[in-house]
Amino acid sequence: MRDLYPGYDVLAKRHTPSWNEQTREVIDRRLTIARSDHRFFTEEEWATLCAICERIVPQRAEKQGFVPVAALVDNKLHTDDREGYRDAHLPKMQEAWRRGIAALNDEAQARCGAPFHELAGAEQDELLSAAACGELKCAGWKGMPSDAFFHRRVLSDVVSAYYSHPTAWNEIGWGGPASPRGYVRMDFNRRDAWEAAEAYPGHEEQARQENLRAGR
Amino acid sequence: MRDGEARENRRPSDDPMRRPRAIHGRAPDVFRLGAWVPMRQFGEDEEVDFAIVGTGAGGGTLACKLAEAGFSVVAFDAGPYWRPLEDFASDETAQSKLYWTDERIVDGENPLQLGSNNSGKSVGGSTVHFAMVSLRFRPEWFKSRTLLGYGADWPLDWREMWTYYEEVEQALKIAGPITYPWGPKRPRYPYRAHELNAAAKVLARGAEALGISWTETPLATISAPRGASPPCVYRGFCTLGCSTNAKQSVLITWLPRALHAGAEIRDLAMVGQIETNGADRVTGVHYHRDCEWHFQRAKNVVVAGYAIETPRLLLMSATSRFPDGLANSSGLVGKNLMVQGNQAVWGIMDDEIRSYKGPPSLAITEHWNYEDKGKDFHGGYAYMSQGPLPVLWARTLAGSRGLWGEALLNEMQRYNHSVGLKVVSEYMPQERNRVTLTDEKDQYGLPIPRVTYSWCDNDKRMNRHALAFMRRALEAAGAREIWDQEDDTCHLNGTARMGFDPRTSVVDGDCRSWDIPNLWICDGSVFPTVGGVNPSLTIQAIACRTADRIKALAARGDLEVRSKDRQLV
Numbered sequence: 001m002r003d004l005y006p007g008y009d010v011l012a013k014r015h016t017p018s019w020n021e022q023t024r025e026v027i028d029r030r031l032t033i034a035r036s037d038h039r040f041f042t043e044e045e046w047a048t049l050c051a052i053c054e055r056i057v058p059q060r061a062e063k064q065g066f067v068p069v070a071a072l073v074d075n076k077l078h079t080d081d082r083e084g085y086r087d088a089h090l091p092k093m094q095e096a097w098r099r100g101i102a103a104l105n106d107e108a109q110a111r112c113g114a115p116f117h118e119l120a121g122a123e124q125d126e127l128l129s130a131a132a133c134g135e136l137k138c139a140g141w142k143g144m145p146s147d148a149f150f151h152r153r154v155l156s157d158v159v160s161a162y163y164s165h166p167t168a169w170n171e172i173g174w175g176g177p178a179s180p181r182g183y184v185r186m187d188f189n190r191r192d193a194w195e196a197a198e199a200y201p202g203h204e205e206q207a208r209q210e211n212l213r214a215g216r
Numbered sequence: 217m218r219d220g221e222a223r224e225n226r227r228p229s230d231d232p233m234r235r236p237r238a239i240h241g242r243a244p245d246v247f248r249l250g251a252w253v254p255m256r257q258f259g260e261d262e263e264v265d266f267a268i269v270g271t272g273a274g275g276g277t278l279a280c281k282l283a284e285a286g287f288s289v290v291a292f293d294a295g296p297y298w299r300p301l302e303d304f305a306s307d308e309t310a311q312s313k314l315y316w317t318d319e320r321i322v323d324g325e326n327p328l329q330l331g332s333n334n335s336g337k338s339v340g341g342s343t344v345h346f347a348m349v350s351l352r353f354r355p356e357w358f359k360s361r362t363l364l365g366y367g368a369d370w371p372l373d374w375r376e377m378w379t380y381y382e383e384v385e386q387a388l389k390i391a392g393p394i395t396y397p398w399g400p401k402r403p404r405y406p407y408r409a410h411e412l413n414a415a416a417k418v419l420a421r422g423a424e425a426l427g428i429s430w431t432e433t434p435l436a437t438i439s440a441p442r443g444a445s446p447p448c449v450y451r452g453f454c455t456l457g458c459s460t461n462a463k464q465s466v467l468i469t470w471l472p473r474a475l476h477a478g479a480e481i482r483d484l485a486m487v488g489q490i491e492t493n494g495a496d497r498v499t500g501v502h503y504h505r506d507c508e509w510h511f512q513r514a515k516n517v518v519v520a521g522y523a524i525e526t527p528r529l530l531l532m533s534a535t536s537r538f539p540d541g542l543a544n545s546s547g548l549v550g551k552n553l554m555v556q557g558n559q560a561v562w563g564i565m566d567d568e569i570r571s572y573k574g575p576p577s578l579a580i581t582e583h584w585n586y587e588d589k590g591k592d593f594h595g596g597y598a599y600m601s602q603g604p605l606p607v608l609w610a611r612t613l614a615g616s617r618g619l620w621g622e623a624l625l626n627e628m629q630r631y632n633h634s635v636g637l638k639v640v641s642e643y644m645p646q647e648r649n650r651v652t653l654t655d656e657k658d659q660y661g662l663p664i665p666r667v668t669y670s671w672c673d674n675d676k677r678m679n680r681h682a683l684a685f686m687r688r689a690l691e692a693a694g695a696r697e698i699w700d701q702e703d704d705t706c707h708l709n710g711t712a713r714m715g716f717d718p719r720t721s722v723v724d725g726d727c728r729s730w731d732i733p734n735l736w737i738c739d740g741s742v743f744p745t746v747g748g749v750n751p752s753l754t755i756q757a758i759a760c761r762t763a764d765r766i767k768a769l770a771a772r773g774d775l776e777v778r779s780k781d782r783q784l785v
C-alpha cells in the first residue's frame with residue numbers, strides 16, 4: 001500500500017460544512033474504540049481474531065494511524081449488530097464466530113502443533129485459504145462449512161469494520177462524510193477543494209499541500 | 217435550505233428506534249427541526265375503513281390516496297419515524313439502521329444476500345434508502361405471456377398504467393430527460409435531468425461507441441427547489457438515507473399528504489396477525505407496539521410489507537378455516553418470489569472518476585429492454601452507472617472477487633479510478649423460489665421466514681448476455697482490467713401475484729384477494745413478472761390505481777362483498 005493521498009485527513013473536515021452533528025456523533029463514538037478493547041471474545045479467541053484481522057487487512061508498522069479492526073469486529077458482535085439474513089448453513093453470527101475461531105485453532109494445532117496466532121503469516125494464510133475453499137472439516141466446525149464461515153463472516157465482518165474507519169478512508173482518498181455540503185465538480189479528473197488530491201509521481205508535495213487545505 | 221439552522225447542531229433527544237414518535241395527536245414534521253404536524257388518531261375499538269400494514273412504496277402511497285378520498289385510515293409500520301435532517305448521519309455503518317435486519321434464513325442454489333440491498337424497516341419503507349431510479353415498464357410486459365411468450369399476463373392495461381405513471385412522476389417531481397429514447401411517447405419529466413458525473417459519462421461513452429441509446433436516468437431527487445425540499449447536493453449517500461430531503465421518498469412525499477388528509481401512522485408497530493371471523497372476513501390486525509400486543513378493528517386490511525413480509529404475515533395468520541394462511545386457496549402465497557439480476561462489470565480508468573459523488577445511477581440504457589433481436593433468453597434488462605461507497609466497495613471486492621490481504625488493500629487504493637456498470641434484469645417467476653416459515657422465532661415471538669432462491673436457465677443466460685454486453689461497453693469507454701461481479705441481486709417482487717383467475721393468482725387487478733373480499737395486498741408482492749426496470753414507480757402507480765378502484769367499488773356498494781360479475785372480469 002502506498003501513501004497515495006499524503007497529508008489528507010478526513011477528520012480535518014470535522015468542523016466544515018461537510019459534517020453535521022449527527023455524523024460527528026457516530027464517528028466520535030467509533031473513534032473511542034481502542035485497539036485492545038474487547039467485550040465479546042475471550043482472551044484466547046481475541047488473540048486468534050487479531051491474527052485473522054492482520055492477515056485479512058494487514059497493517060504495517062510504518063503506516064500512518066492504525067485501524068482497531070479487531071476491536072470493531074468485537075464491538076459488532078458484542079452489540080449483536082446483524083445484517084438481516086443468514087446462510088442456512090450457518091448458525092447465528094455470534095455462535096458462528098465462536099465456533100469458527102475454535103475450529104481454526106483446532107486445525108492449526110493439528111497441522112502445525114500450535115494455536116493459530118502463533119503460526120507464521122504464510123501458515124496462517126494457508127489455513128485461511130483452505131477455509132475459503134471449504135477444505136477444513138475437523139470436528140470443531142460441527143458441520144459449519146468453512147467456506148461459508150470465511151466468506152460470509154470473516155471477510156464480510158473484518159473488511160466492513162476496516163473500511164468503516166476514517167484512517168482507511170484516508171488511504172483510498174474518499175471524500176468522507178458529506179452533509180449538508182455535498183459536491184460541485186463531478187466531471188472526469190475534477191475535484192472540489194475539500195476532496196483528497198492524489199499524489200502523481202513527481203507531484204507528491206503539491207498533493208500534500210492541497211490535502212492540507214481540504215479541511216479549511 | 218435552512219442552512220444556518222441545520223448547522224446549529226440540534227440533536228433530537230428521543231430515540232425513534234425505541235419509542236414511537238407518532239403519538240399524542242402529532243407526528244414528526246420531516247421538514248423542520250424538532251417540529252410536529254397534527255395527526256388524527258383513531259381508537260382501537262373504532263372500526264376504521266382501512267388498516268394498512270406497511271408504509272412504503274405501496275402502503276404509504278395507498279394510505280395517502282385513500283385518506284384523500286375520505287376513508288379513515290391507520291397505517292402501521294414496524295420501523296421508526298425518522299427525521300432525516302436530524303437522524304441521518306453521513307456514514308455507511310451507522311445508517312444500516314434503515315435496513316430490515318430482523319433475522320431471515322436464505323437458501324436455495326443461489327441464496328439471496330438480503331439486508332442492505334433489499335428492504336427497509338422505516339416509516340416510508342425501502343424508499344427511505346432506495347436509489348431513486350424511477351422507470352416505467354415496457355408496455356408489452358403487462359402482457360408478456362401473450363405478446364412475448366414468457367411469464368404471465370397482468371390484469372392491467374398499459375395505457376391505464378401510463379396515466380398512473382404520470383401521476384406518480386408528478387407527485388415526486390421526477391428529474392429526467394426531455395425526451396425518453398425508448399417506448400411510446402411520454403410527457404417530459406417534471407424537473408430537468410441532473411448533471412452527469414464521470415461514472416455516468418463512462419456509460420454514455422460506451423453506449424455511443426456500441427451504437428445504442430442512453431439517457432439521463434429519471435430520478436426521484438429534485439434538480440431544483442420544491443416546497444421545503446432543497447435540490448440535490450450530490451453527496452452520494454442516497455442508499456443510506458438522504459439527510460437533506462432532496463430525495464422524494466414516500467416518507468417526505470405521500471406521507472405528509474396522508475397525515476394532512478387525516479390518516480394516522482403508527483410507527484414501531486409490528487403487525488403479527490390478521491384476525492378473521494366465522495364469515496371469512498378480516499376484522500382487524502394484532503400489532504406489537506410499546507412492548508405490548510394490541511388489536512385494531514378495521515373494515516378492510518391492506519397488506520403492504522414487501523415481498524417477504526407480506527407472504528409471511530399471510531402465512532402467520534393461518535386459522536382452522538384457512539389452514540394454509542390467508543388468501544392462499546391457490547397455494548401461491550409466498551411462491552414466485554422474483555428478485556432482479558444486479559450483476560456488474562468493473563474496471564479501471566486512468567482518469568479520476570470518483571463515483572462517490574452524486575446519486576449512484578445518473579445514466580442508464582434500456583436498450584435491451586426494448587430490443588428483442590439477438591437474445592438467447594426471454595425478458596430484458598437495463599444497466600446503469602454506479603457509485604459504491606467504501607464499505608460496500610470493499611465488500612464487493614472481497615465477496616465477489618475474493619480479494620483479501622495486501623491484494624485487497626492495494627485494489628482499494630484504486631477506488632477513485634474504479635468504474636462500473638450494473639444491470640437490473642428480469643428474472644423469471646418460478647414457484648420453487650419462495651418464502652416459507654421456519655420454527656425459529658424473532659424478537660416478537662413470530663416465526664422467522666426462510667427465503668429460497670435459485671436461478672433458472674433463462675436467468676443464467678440473461679446474466680451471461682448482460683455481463684458480456686456491459687463488458688464490451690466498458691471496454692469501449694476506455695476501461696481496462698475489467699472483471700465480472702456475478703453474484704448480486706436486488707429488489708423483491710412476486711409472492712402474492714395478481715391475475716385473472718383465483719386458481720392461479722392471489723389477488724385480482726384491483727389488488728383485492730380472491731378469497732377474502734375485504735383483504736387487499738398492495739406492494740411489490742403483486743407483480744406477476746418483474747420486467748427489467750426498478751420496481752418502485754410501478755408499485756406506486758398500482759397503489760394510485762388501487763385507490764381509484766376502491767373509490768369506484770365503494771361508490772357502487774361493492775366494497776363489502778365481491779359481486780358475482782367481478783369474478784368474471
Ligand SMILES: Cc1cc2nc3c(=O)[nH]c(=O)nc-3n(C[C@H](O)[C@H](O)[C@H](O)COP(=O)(O)OP(=O)(O)OC[C@H]3O[C@@H](n4cnc5c(N)ncnc54)[C@H](O)[C@@H]3O)c2cc1C
Pocket residue numbers: 269270271272273274275292293294295332333334335336337338339340341342343345346347348349350351455485486487488520521522523525526529707708738739740741750751752753755
Ligand atoms: C438499496 C435499495 C435501492 C433501491 N433502489 C431502487 C431504485 O433506484 N428504484 C426503484 O424503483 N426501486 C429501488 N429499490 C426497491 C424499492 O425501494 C422497493 O421495491 C419498494 O420500496 C418496495 O415497496 P413496498 O411497498 O413493496 O415495500 P417497502 O417500501 O419495503 O415497504 C414495506 C414496509 O412495510 C413494513 N412492514 C413489513 N412488514 C410489516 C409488518 N408485519 N408490520 C408492520 N410493518 C411492516 C416495513 O417496515 C416497510 O417499511 C431499492 C431498494 C433498496 C433496498
Ligand code: SF4
Pocket residue numbers: 182437447448449450451452453454455457458459460461462463574575
Ligand atoms: S445525492 Fe442528492 S439525493 Fe442523494 S443523498 Fe445526496 S442530496 Fe440526497
